[in-house]
Structures are given as structure tokens and as C-alpha cells.
Amino acid sequence: MTDTGELFQLPLKDLHEAAGARFGGFAGWSMPITYPLGVLKEHLHTREKAGLFDISHMKLFLVTGSGAGDALSRACPLDAAALVANQSKYTFFLNDDAGIIDDLIVTRLGEERFMVVANAGNAATDEKHLKAVAAGFDCTVEPLDRVFLALQGPAAEAVMTKAGLDLSALTFMHGVEPRDDWFASRSGYTGEDGFEVAMPWGEAKAFAEALLADEAVEWIGLAARDSLRLEAGLCLHGQDITPDINPVDAGLMWAIPKSLRETGGFIGADALRSAIATGPQRKRVGLKPEGRQPVRAGAKLFDANGNEAGQVTSGGFGPSAGFPVAMGYVPVALSTSGSKIFAEVRGNRVPLDVHPLPFTQHRYRKG
Incomplete structure (x- = not known):
């Protein structure tokens, strides 16, 4: 803005x-x-067929220099040196509490050249954060207008x-x-x-x-x-993941190499290791409402005894799935597939089942 x-x-x-x-x-x-x-x-x-999206609101940062990889490995739970040429990696900026400041894709374009793609809503925060980290390394962060x-x-x-x-x-x-x-x-x-x-x-x-x-x-x-x-079960920052949610609870630990979980020196590493040791306090799950009534983000969730049990973070109708779809956070005890939960929708309690993610099969070209 x-x-x-x-x-x-x-x-x-x-x-x-x-x-x-x-x-x-x-x-x-x-x-x-x-x-x-x-x-x-x-x-x-x-x-x-093929859909064309204008995503020019998203932000690209070109990070170059002999210290570019080390700077990104400090800013993210990422082993930038391990990326081969042209490889992209899903990763995060974490705060000191291991909360997710933003989720990103980092691509190695050369020995000392990386592209970072960040979310629009966090562009200013990300730029400030990345430049602050990079100041301690021999590299340059260039925001691109594209x-x-x-x-x-x-x-x-x-x-x-x-x-x-x-x-x-x-x-x-x-x-x-x-x-x-x-x-x-x-x-x-x-x-x-x-x-x-x-x-x-x-x-x-x-x-x-x-x-x-x-x-x-x-x-x-x-x-x-x-x-x-x-x-597709993909998170939207600001809803499904936020600075108050860590990768453990979000079910996104697959994005962090095991070696880094144990020894990485990235921002938030100590807090993340503590969260791993403690285990998830809640879990992000797929939710399938009964019937055709979509359940929207913000709806409170309740267990079978009427106790509050979390919140829907994203919800709507799934045209390809053929039924309403949602994601949200629930206690670990209610996170197994088929668990019965209820959402409050306009004063009514709508029953939902915990559903495996994704709702539709990914069709990426992996080789």
C-alpha cells in the first residue's frame, strides 16, 4: 500500500x-x-487446462555475493550450500520463538546468486529482516520490480x-x-x-x-x-501459518533438513529445537464438513463434549473435491483422520471429520 x-x-x-x-x-x-x-x-x-495468474503483488529479492549462501542459511532453516544449481527450496523466515514470519521459496541460480520469492503481505517486513541479516555477511539484497x-x-x-x-x-x-x-x-x-x-x-x-x-x-x-x-493443502501466511505458529505445530518440518534441526545456527533454532523436544501442542489438519455448507476461516471448533478445540484457518468449497474443504488447528488428541469435531457457523454446530491433506492429488512434474 x-x-x-x-x-x-x-x-x-x-x-x-x-x-x-x-x-x-x-x-x-x-x-x-x-x-x-x-x-x-x-x-x-x-x-x-491452464490458468494464468497475475502474482505481481509477490516480492522477489536477488541475493548475491560471496556471503549470500551463509546469509540465507542464517535467515532461514536452510542449508544454502547444499542446494545444487537451479534447485529451489521451500523454507521460512522464523522469529526468535520459531514463529513463521513468512514462508518463501529460495532458488540457487549460481555459486553466489540466489532468488528469494516472498509473500506480498510481508514484503516490507521481509525486506527489512533479510537486509538486517545480510548486513553481517558479504552480500547484497536487491528487491526487484517485476x-x-x-x-x-x-x-x-x-x-x-x-x-x-x-x-x-x-x-x-x-x-x-x-x-x-x-x-x-x-x-x-x-x-x-x-x-x-x-x-x-x-x-x-x-x-x-x-x-x-x-x-x-x-x-x-x-x-x-x-x-x-x-x-492442495497449501498454507496461506497470515491464516494457516503466522508468527505465532511454529513449523512443528504447522506440520511443516519436512521443509527443514534433519541435520539443521539438530545443529543449525539459523534464527529461531533454539526455540525450534525446544518445540521439537516438547512435541506439537496442536496440529494443522484437513477438515471435511458434513453436507454442503462451507465452514470459513475464523470459525471456532469444539469437541464432542462441547469444549472449545481450536479454530478453522482456511475454508470454502472445493470444486474439484466436490465437497466443502477447510484447514485448522486442533489438539493432538483430535488430529487423527476421522476424528469428529464441530464448527460454530452462525450459531449452529456443523459436524466435521478430520481429513487427510491434500484434498486433491498433487500433479507436480518431478522428473
Whole structure:
């Protein structure tokens, strides 16, 4: 958000307006929420063909220099030196209590060159945090102004190649710099195969139009992006993970190498080791409401005896799953699949079952 309180505008705003987008505020930006196709069809189109998302609200940081890897290994529970060229890794900025300041993807582009992709809502906090850490190392942190587009779905690779950017050699969680000042990775936020591509503003419109020229491609808004990521069991920072939630409770310890859990010198390491030793105090779980009534974020959860037992952090309808889907935190004793929980929805208690995550199968291209 600007100093005057106005929302930031996407560089490709004119394209979205021409496509009939309905806009709304998100993380300080005016973002397309839906297009004339509608949320349900946008969601299903992404699963069946290829959905194009404007994610220019997200922030990219280029970290370079002889100390770049060491700086990132201090800032994150990450062994940057162990990343091979072009490998991407999901990781976090943690606070001293091991709470999740933000979740990130770090890609090694060269011996002393890394790309960090961070969430829009935390961009200013992340920049300040990363620069403060980097000040103790021989490296430079450069925030990049780029148009950032995600193409997701089974047709994504063919569409991307037809548009003149052949990324078929990439496998899931790998990234490259295919052109000067461009960055591309095989990753996404939908559970589908796909790519995220950042480019200078002046080259973005032509590239977006080349993608949209393919009949397999439709613009997809934030509403469908949210239902897609929820079905895929992917966390939204600020809801499912926050600075008050650690990776142990969030079920995200798979992202932290075992050796680092034991000996890592990253920020929050001591608190994380204590949390590991204690064990989770609550667990993030999938939740399937009975019937067709979605249960939304913020709804309180109760056990069978009426005792408060947590809260829903994300919820809605899953068009591909065919039923309402949600995620939330519950006591460990209620975290096993099939456990019966109740959510308070407009004064009524809606029964839910704990459901395995994800709700729909991931279809990443792993090789």
C-alpha cells in the first residue's frame, strides 16, 4: 500500500480490465478477484487446462555475493550450500520463538546468486529482516520490480513452449534465468504442474498476450487461487501459518533438513529445537464438513463434549473435491483422520471429520 493509503496497481491492470476482472484489495494491492468465467469455472479450468495468474503483488529479492549462501542459511532453516544449481527450496523466515514470519521459496541460480520469492503481505517486513541479516555477511539484497505471472495446469508446459519460452527441461522446484532480467521456476500454488515467470514490465504485456492467445488459457483470479491452494493443502501466511505458529505445530518440518534441526545456527533454532523436544501442542489438519455448507476461516471448533478445540484457518468449497474443504488447528488428541469435531457457523454446530491433506492429488512434474 502506498504512503497515501491507496492500493498498489498491477502493471498489467489494463489487460485485466479488458478481460472484465472484478477487483478487490489484497495485501495492499488492487487484485483481480474473479473474471466473467466465475470462480467455479476458473478453478476447474486450471485443473483441466491452464490458468494464468497475475502474482505481481509477490516480492522477489536477488541475493548475491560471496556471503549470500551463509546469509540465507542464517535467515532461514536452510542449508544454502547444499542446494545444487537451479534447485529451489521451500523454507521460512522464523522469529526468535520459531514463529513463521513468512514462508518463501529460495532458488540457487549460481555459486553466489540466489532468488528469494516472498509473500506480498510481508514484503516490507521481509525486506527489512533479510537486509538486517545480510548486513553481517558479504552480500547484497536487491528487491526487484517485476511482473510475475503463474501458468498452472496440465497444459502449462505446452502453452509456455508455444509462447516462446521452453521450460520443459525444468522439473518441479527448479528455477532458471531464461533471459536477461527474467526468472522462471517450475512451481506454483495450486497443486498442479506449472510455472512462475518474472520479467521486466516492458516485456510483460506481449508475453501475457502470447500466453492468452492459446485457447487452453484463461485468466484466473484470487478467489479461485485460494480454492485451488486449499484443495492442495497449501498454507496461506497470515491464516494457516503466522508468527505465532511454529513449523512443528504447522506440520511443516519436512521443509527443514534433519541435520539443521539438530545443529543449525539459523534464527529461531533454539526455540525450534525446544518445540521439537516438547512435541506439537496442536496440529494443522484437513477438515471435511458434513453436507454442503462451507465452514470459513475464523470459525471456532469444539469437541464432542462441547469444549472449545481450536479454530478453522482456511475454508470454502472445493470444486474439484466436490465437497466443502477447510484447514485448522486442533489438539493432538483430535488430529487423527476421522476424528469428529464441530464448527460454530452462525450459531449452529456443523459436524466435521478430520481429513487427510491434500484434498486433491498433487500433479507436480518431478522428473
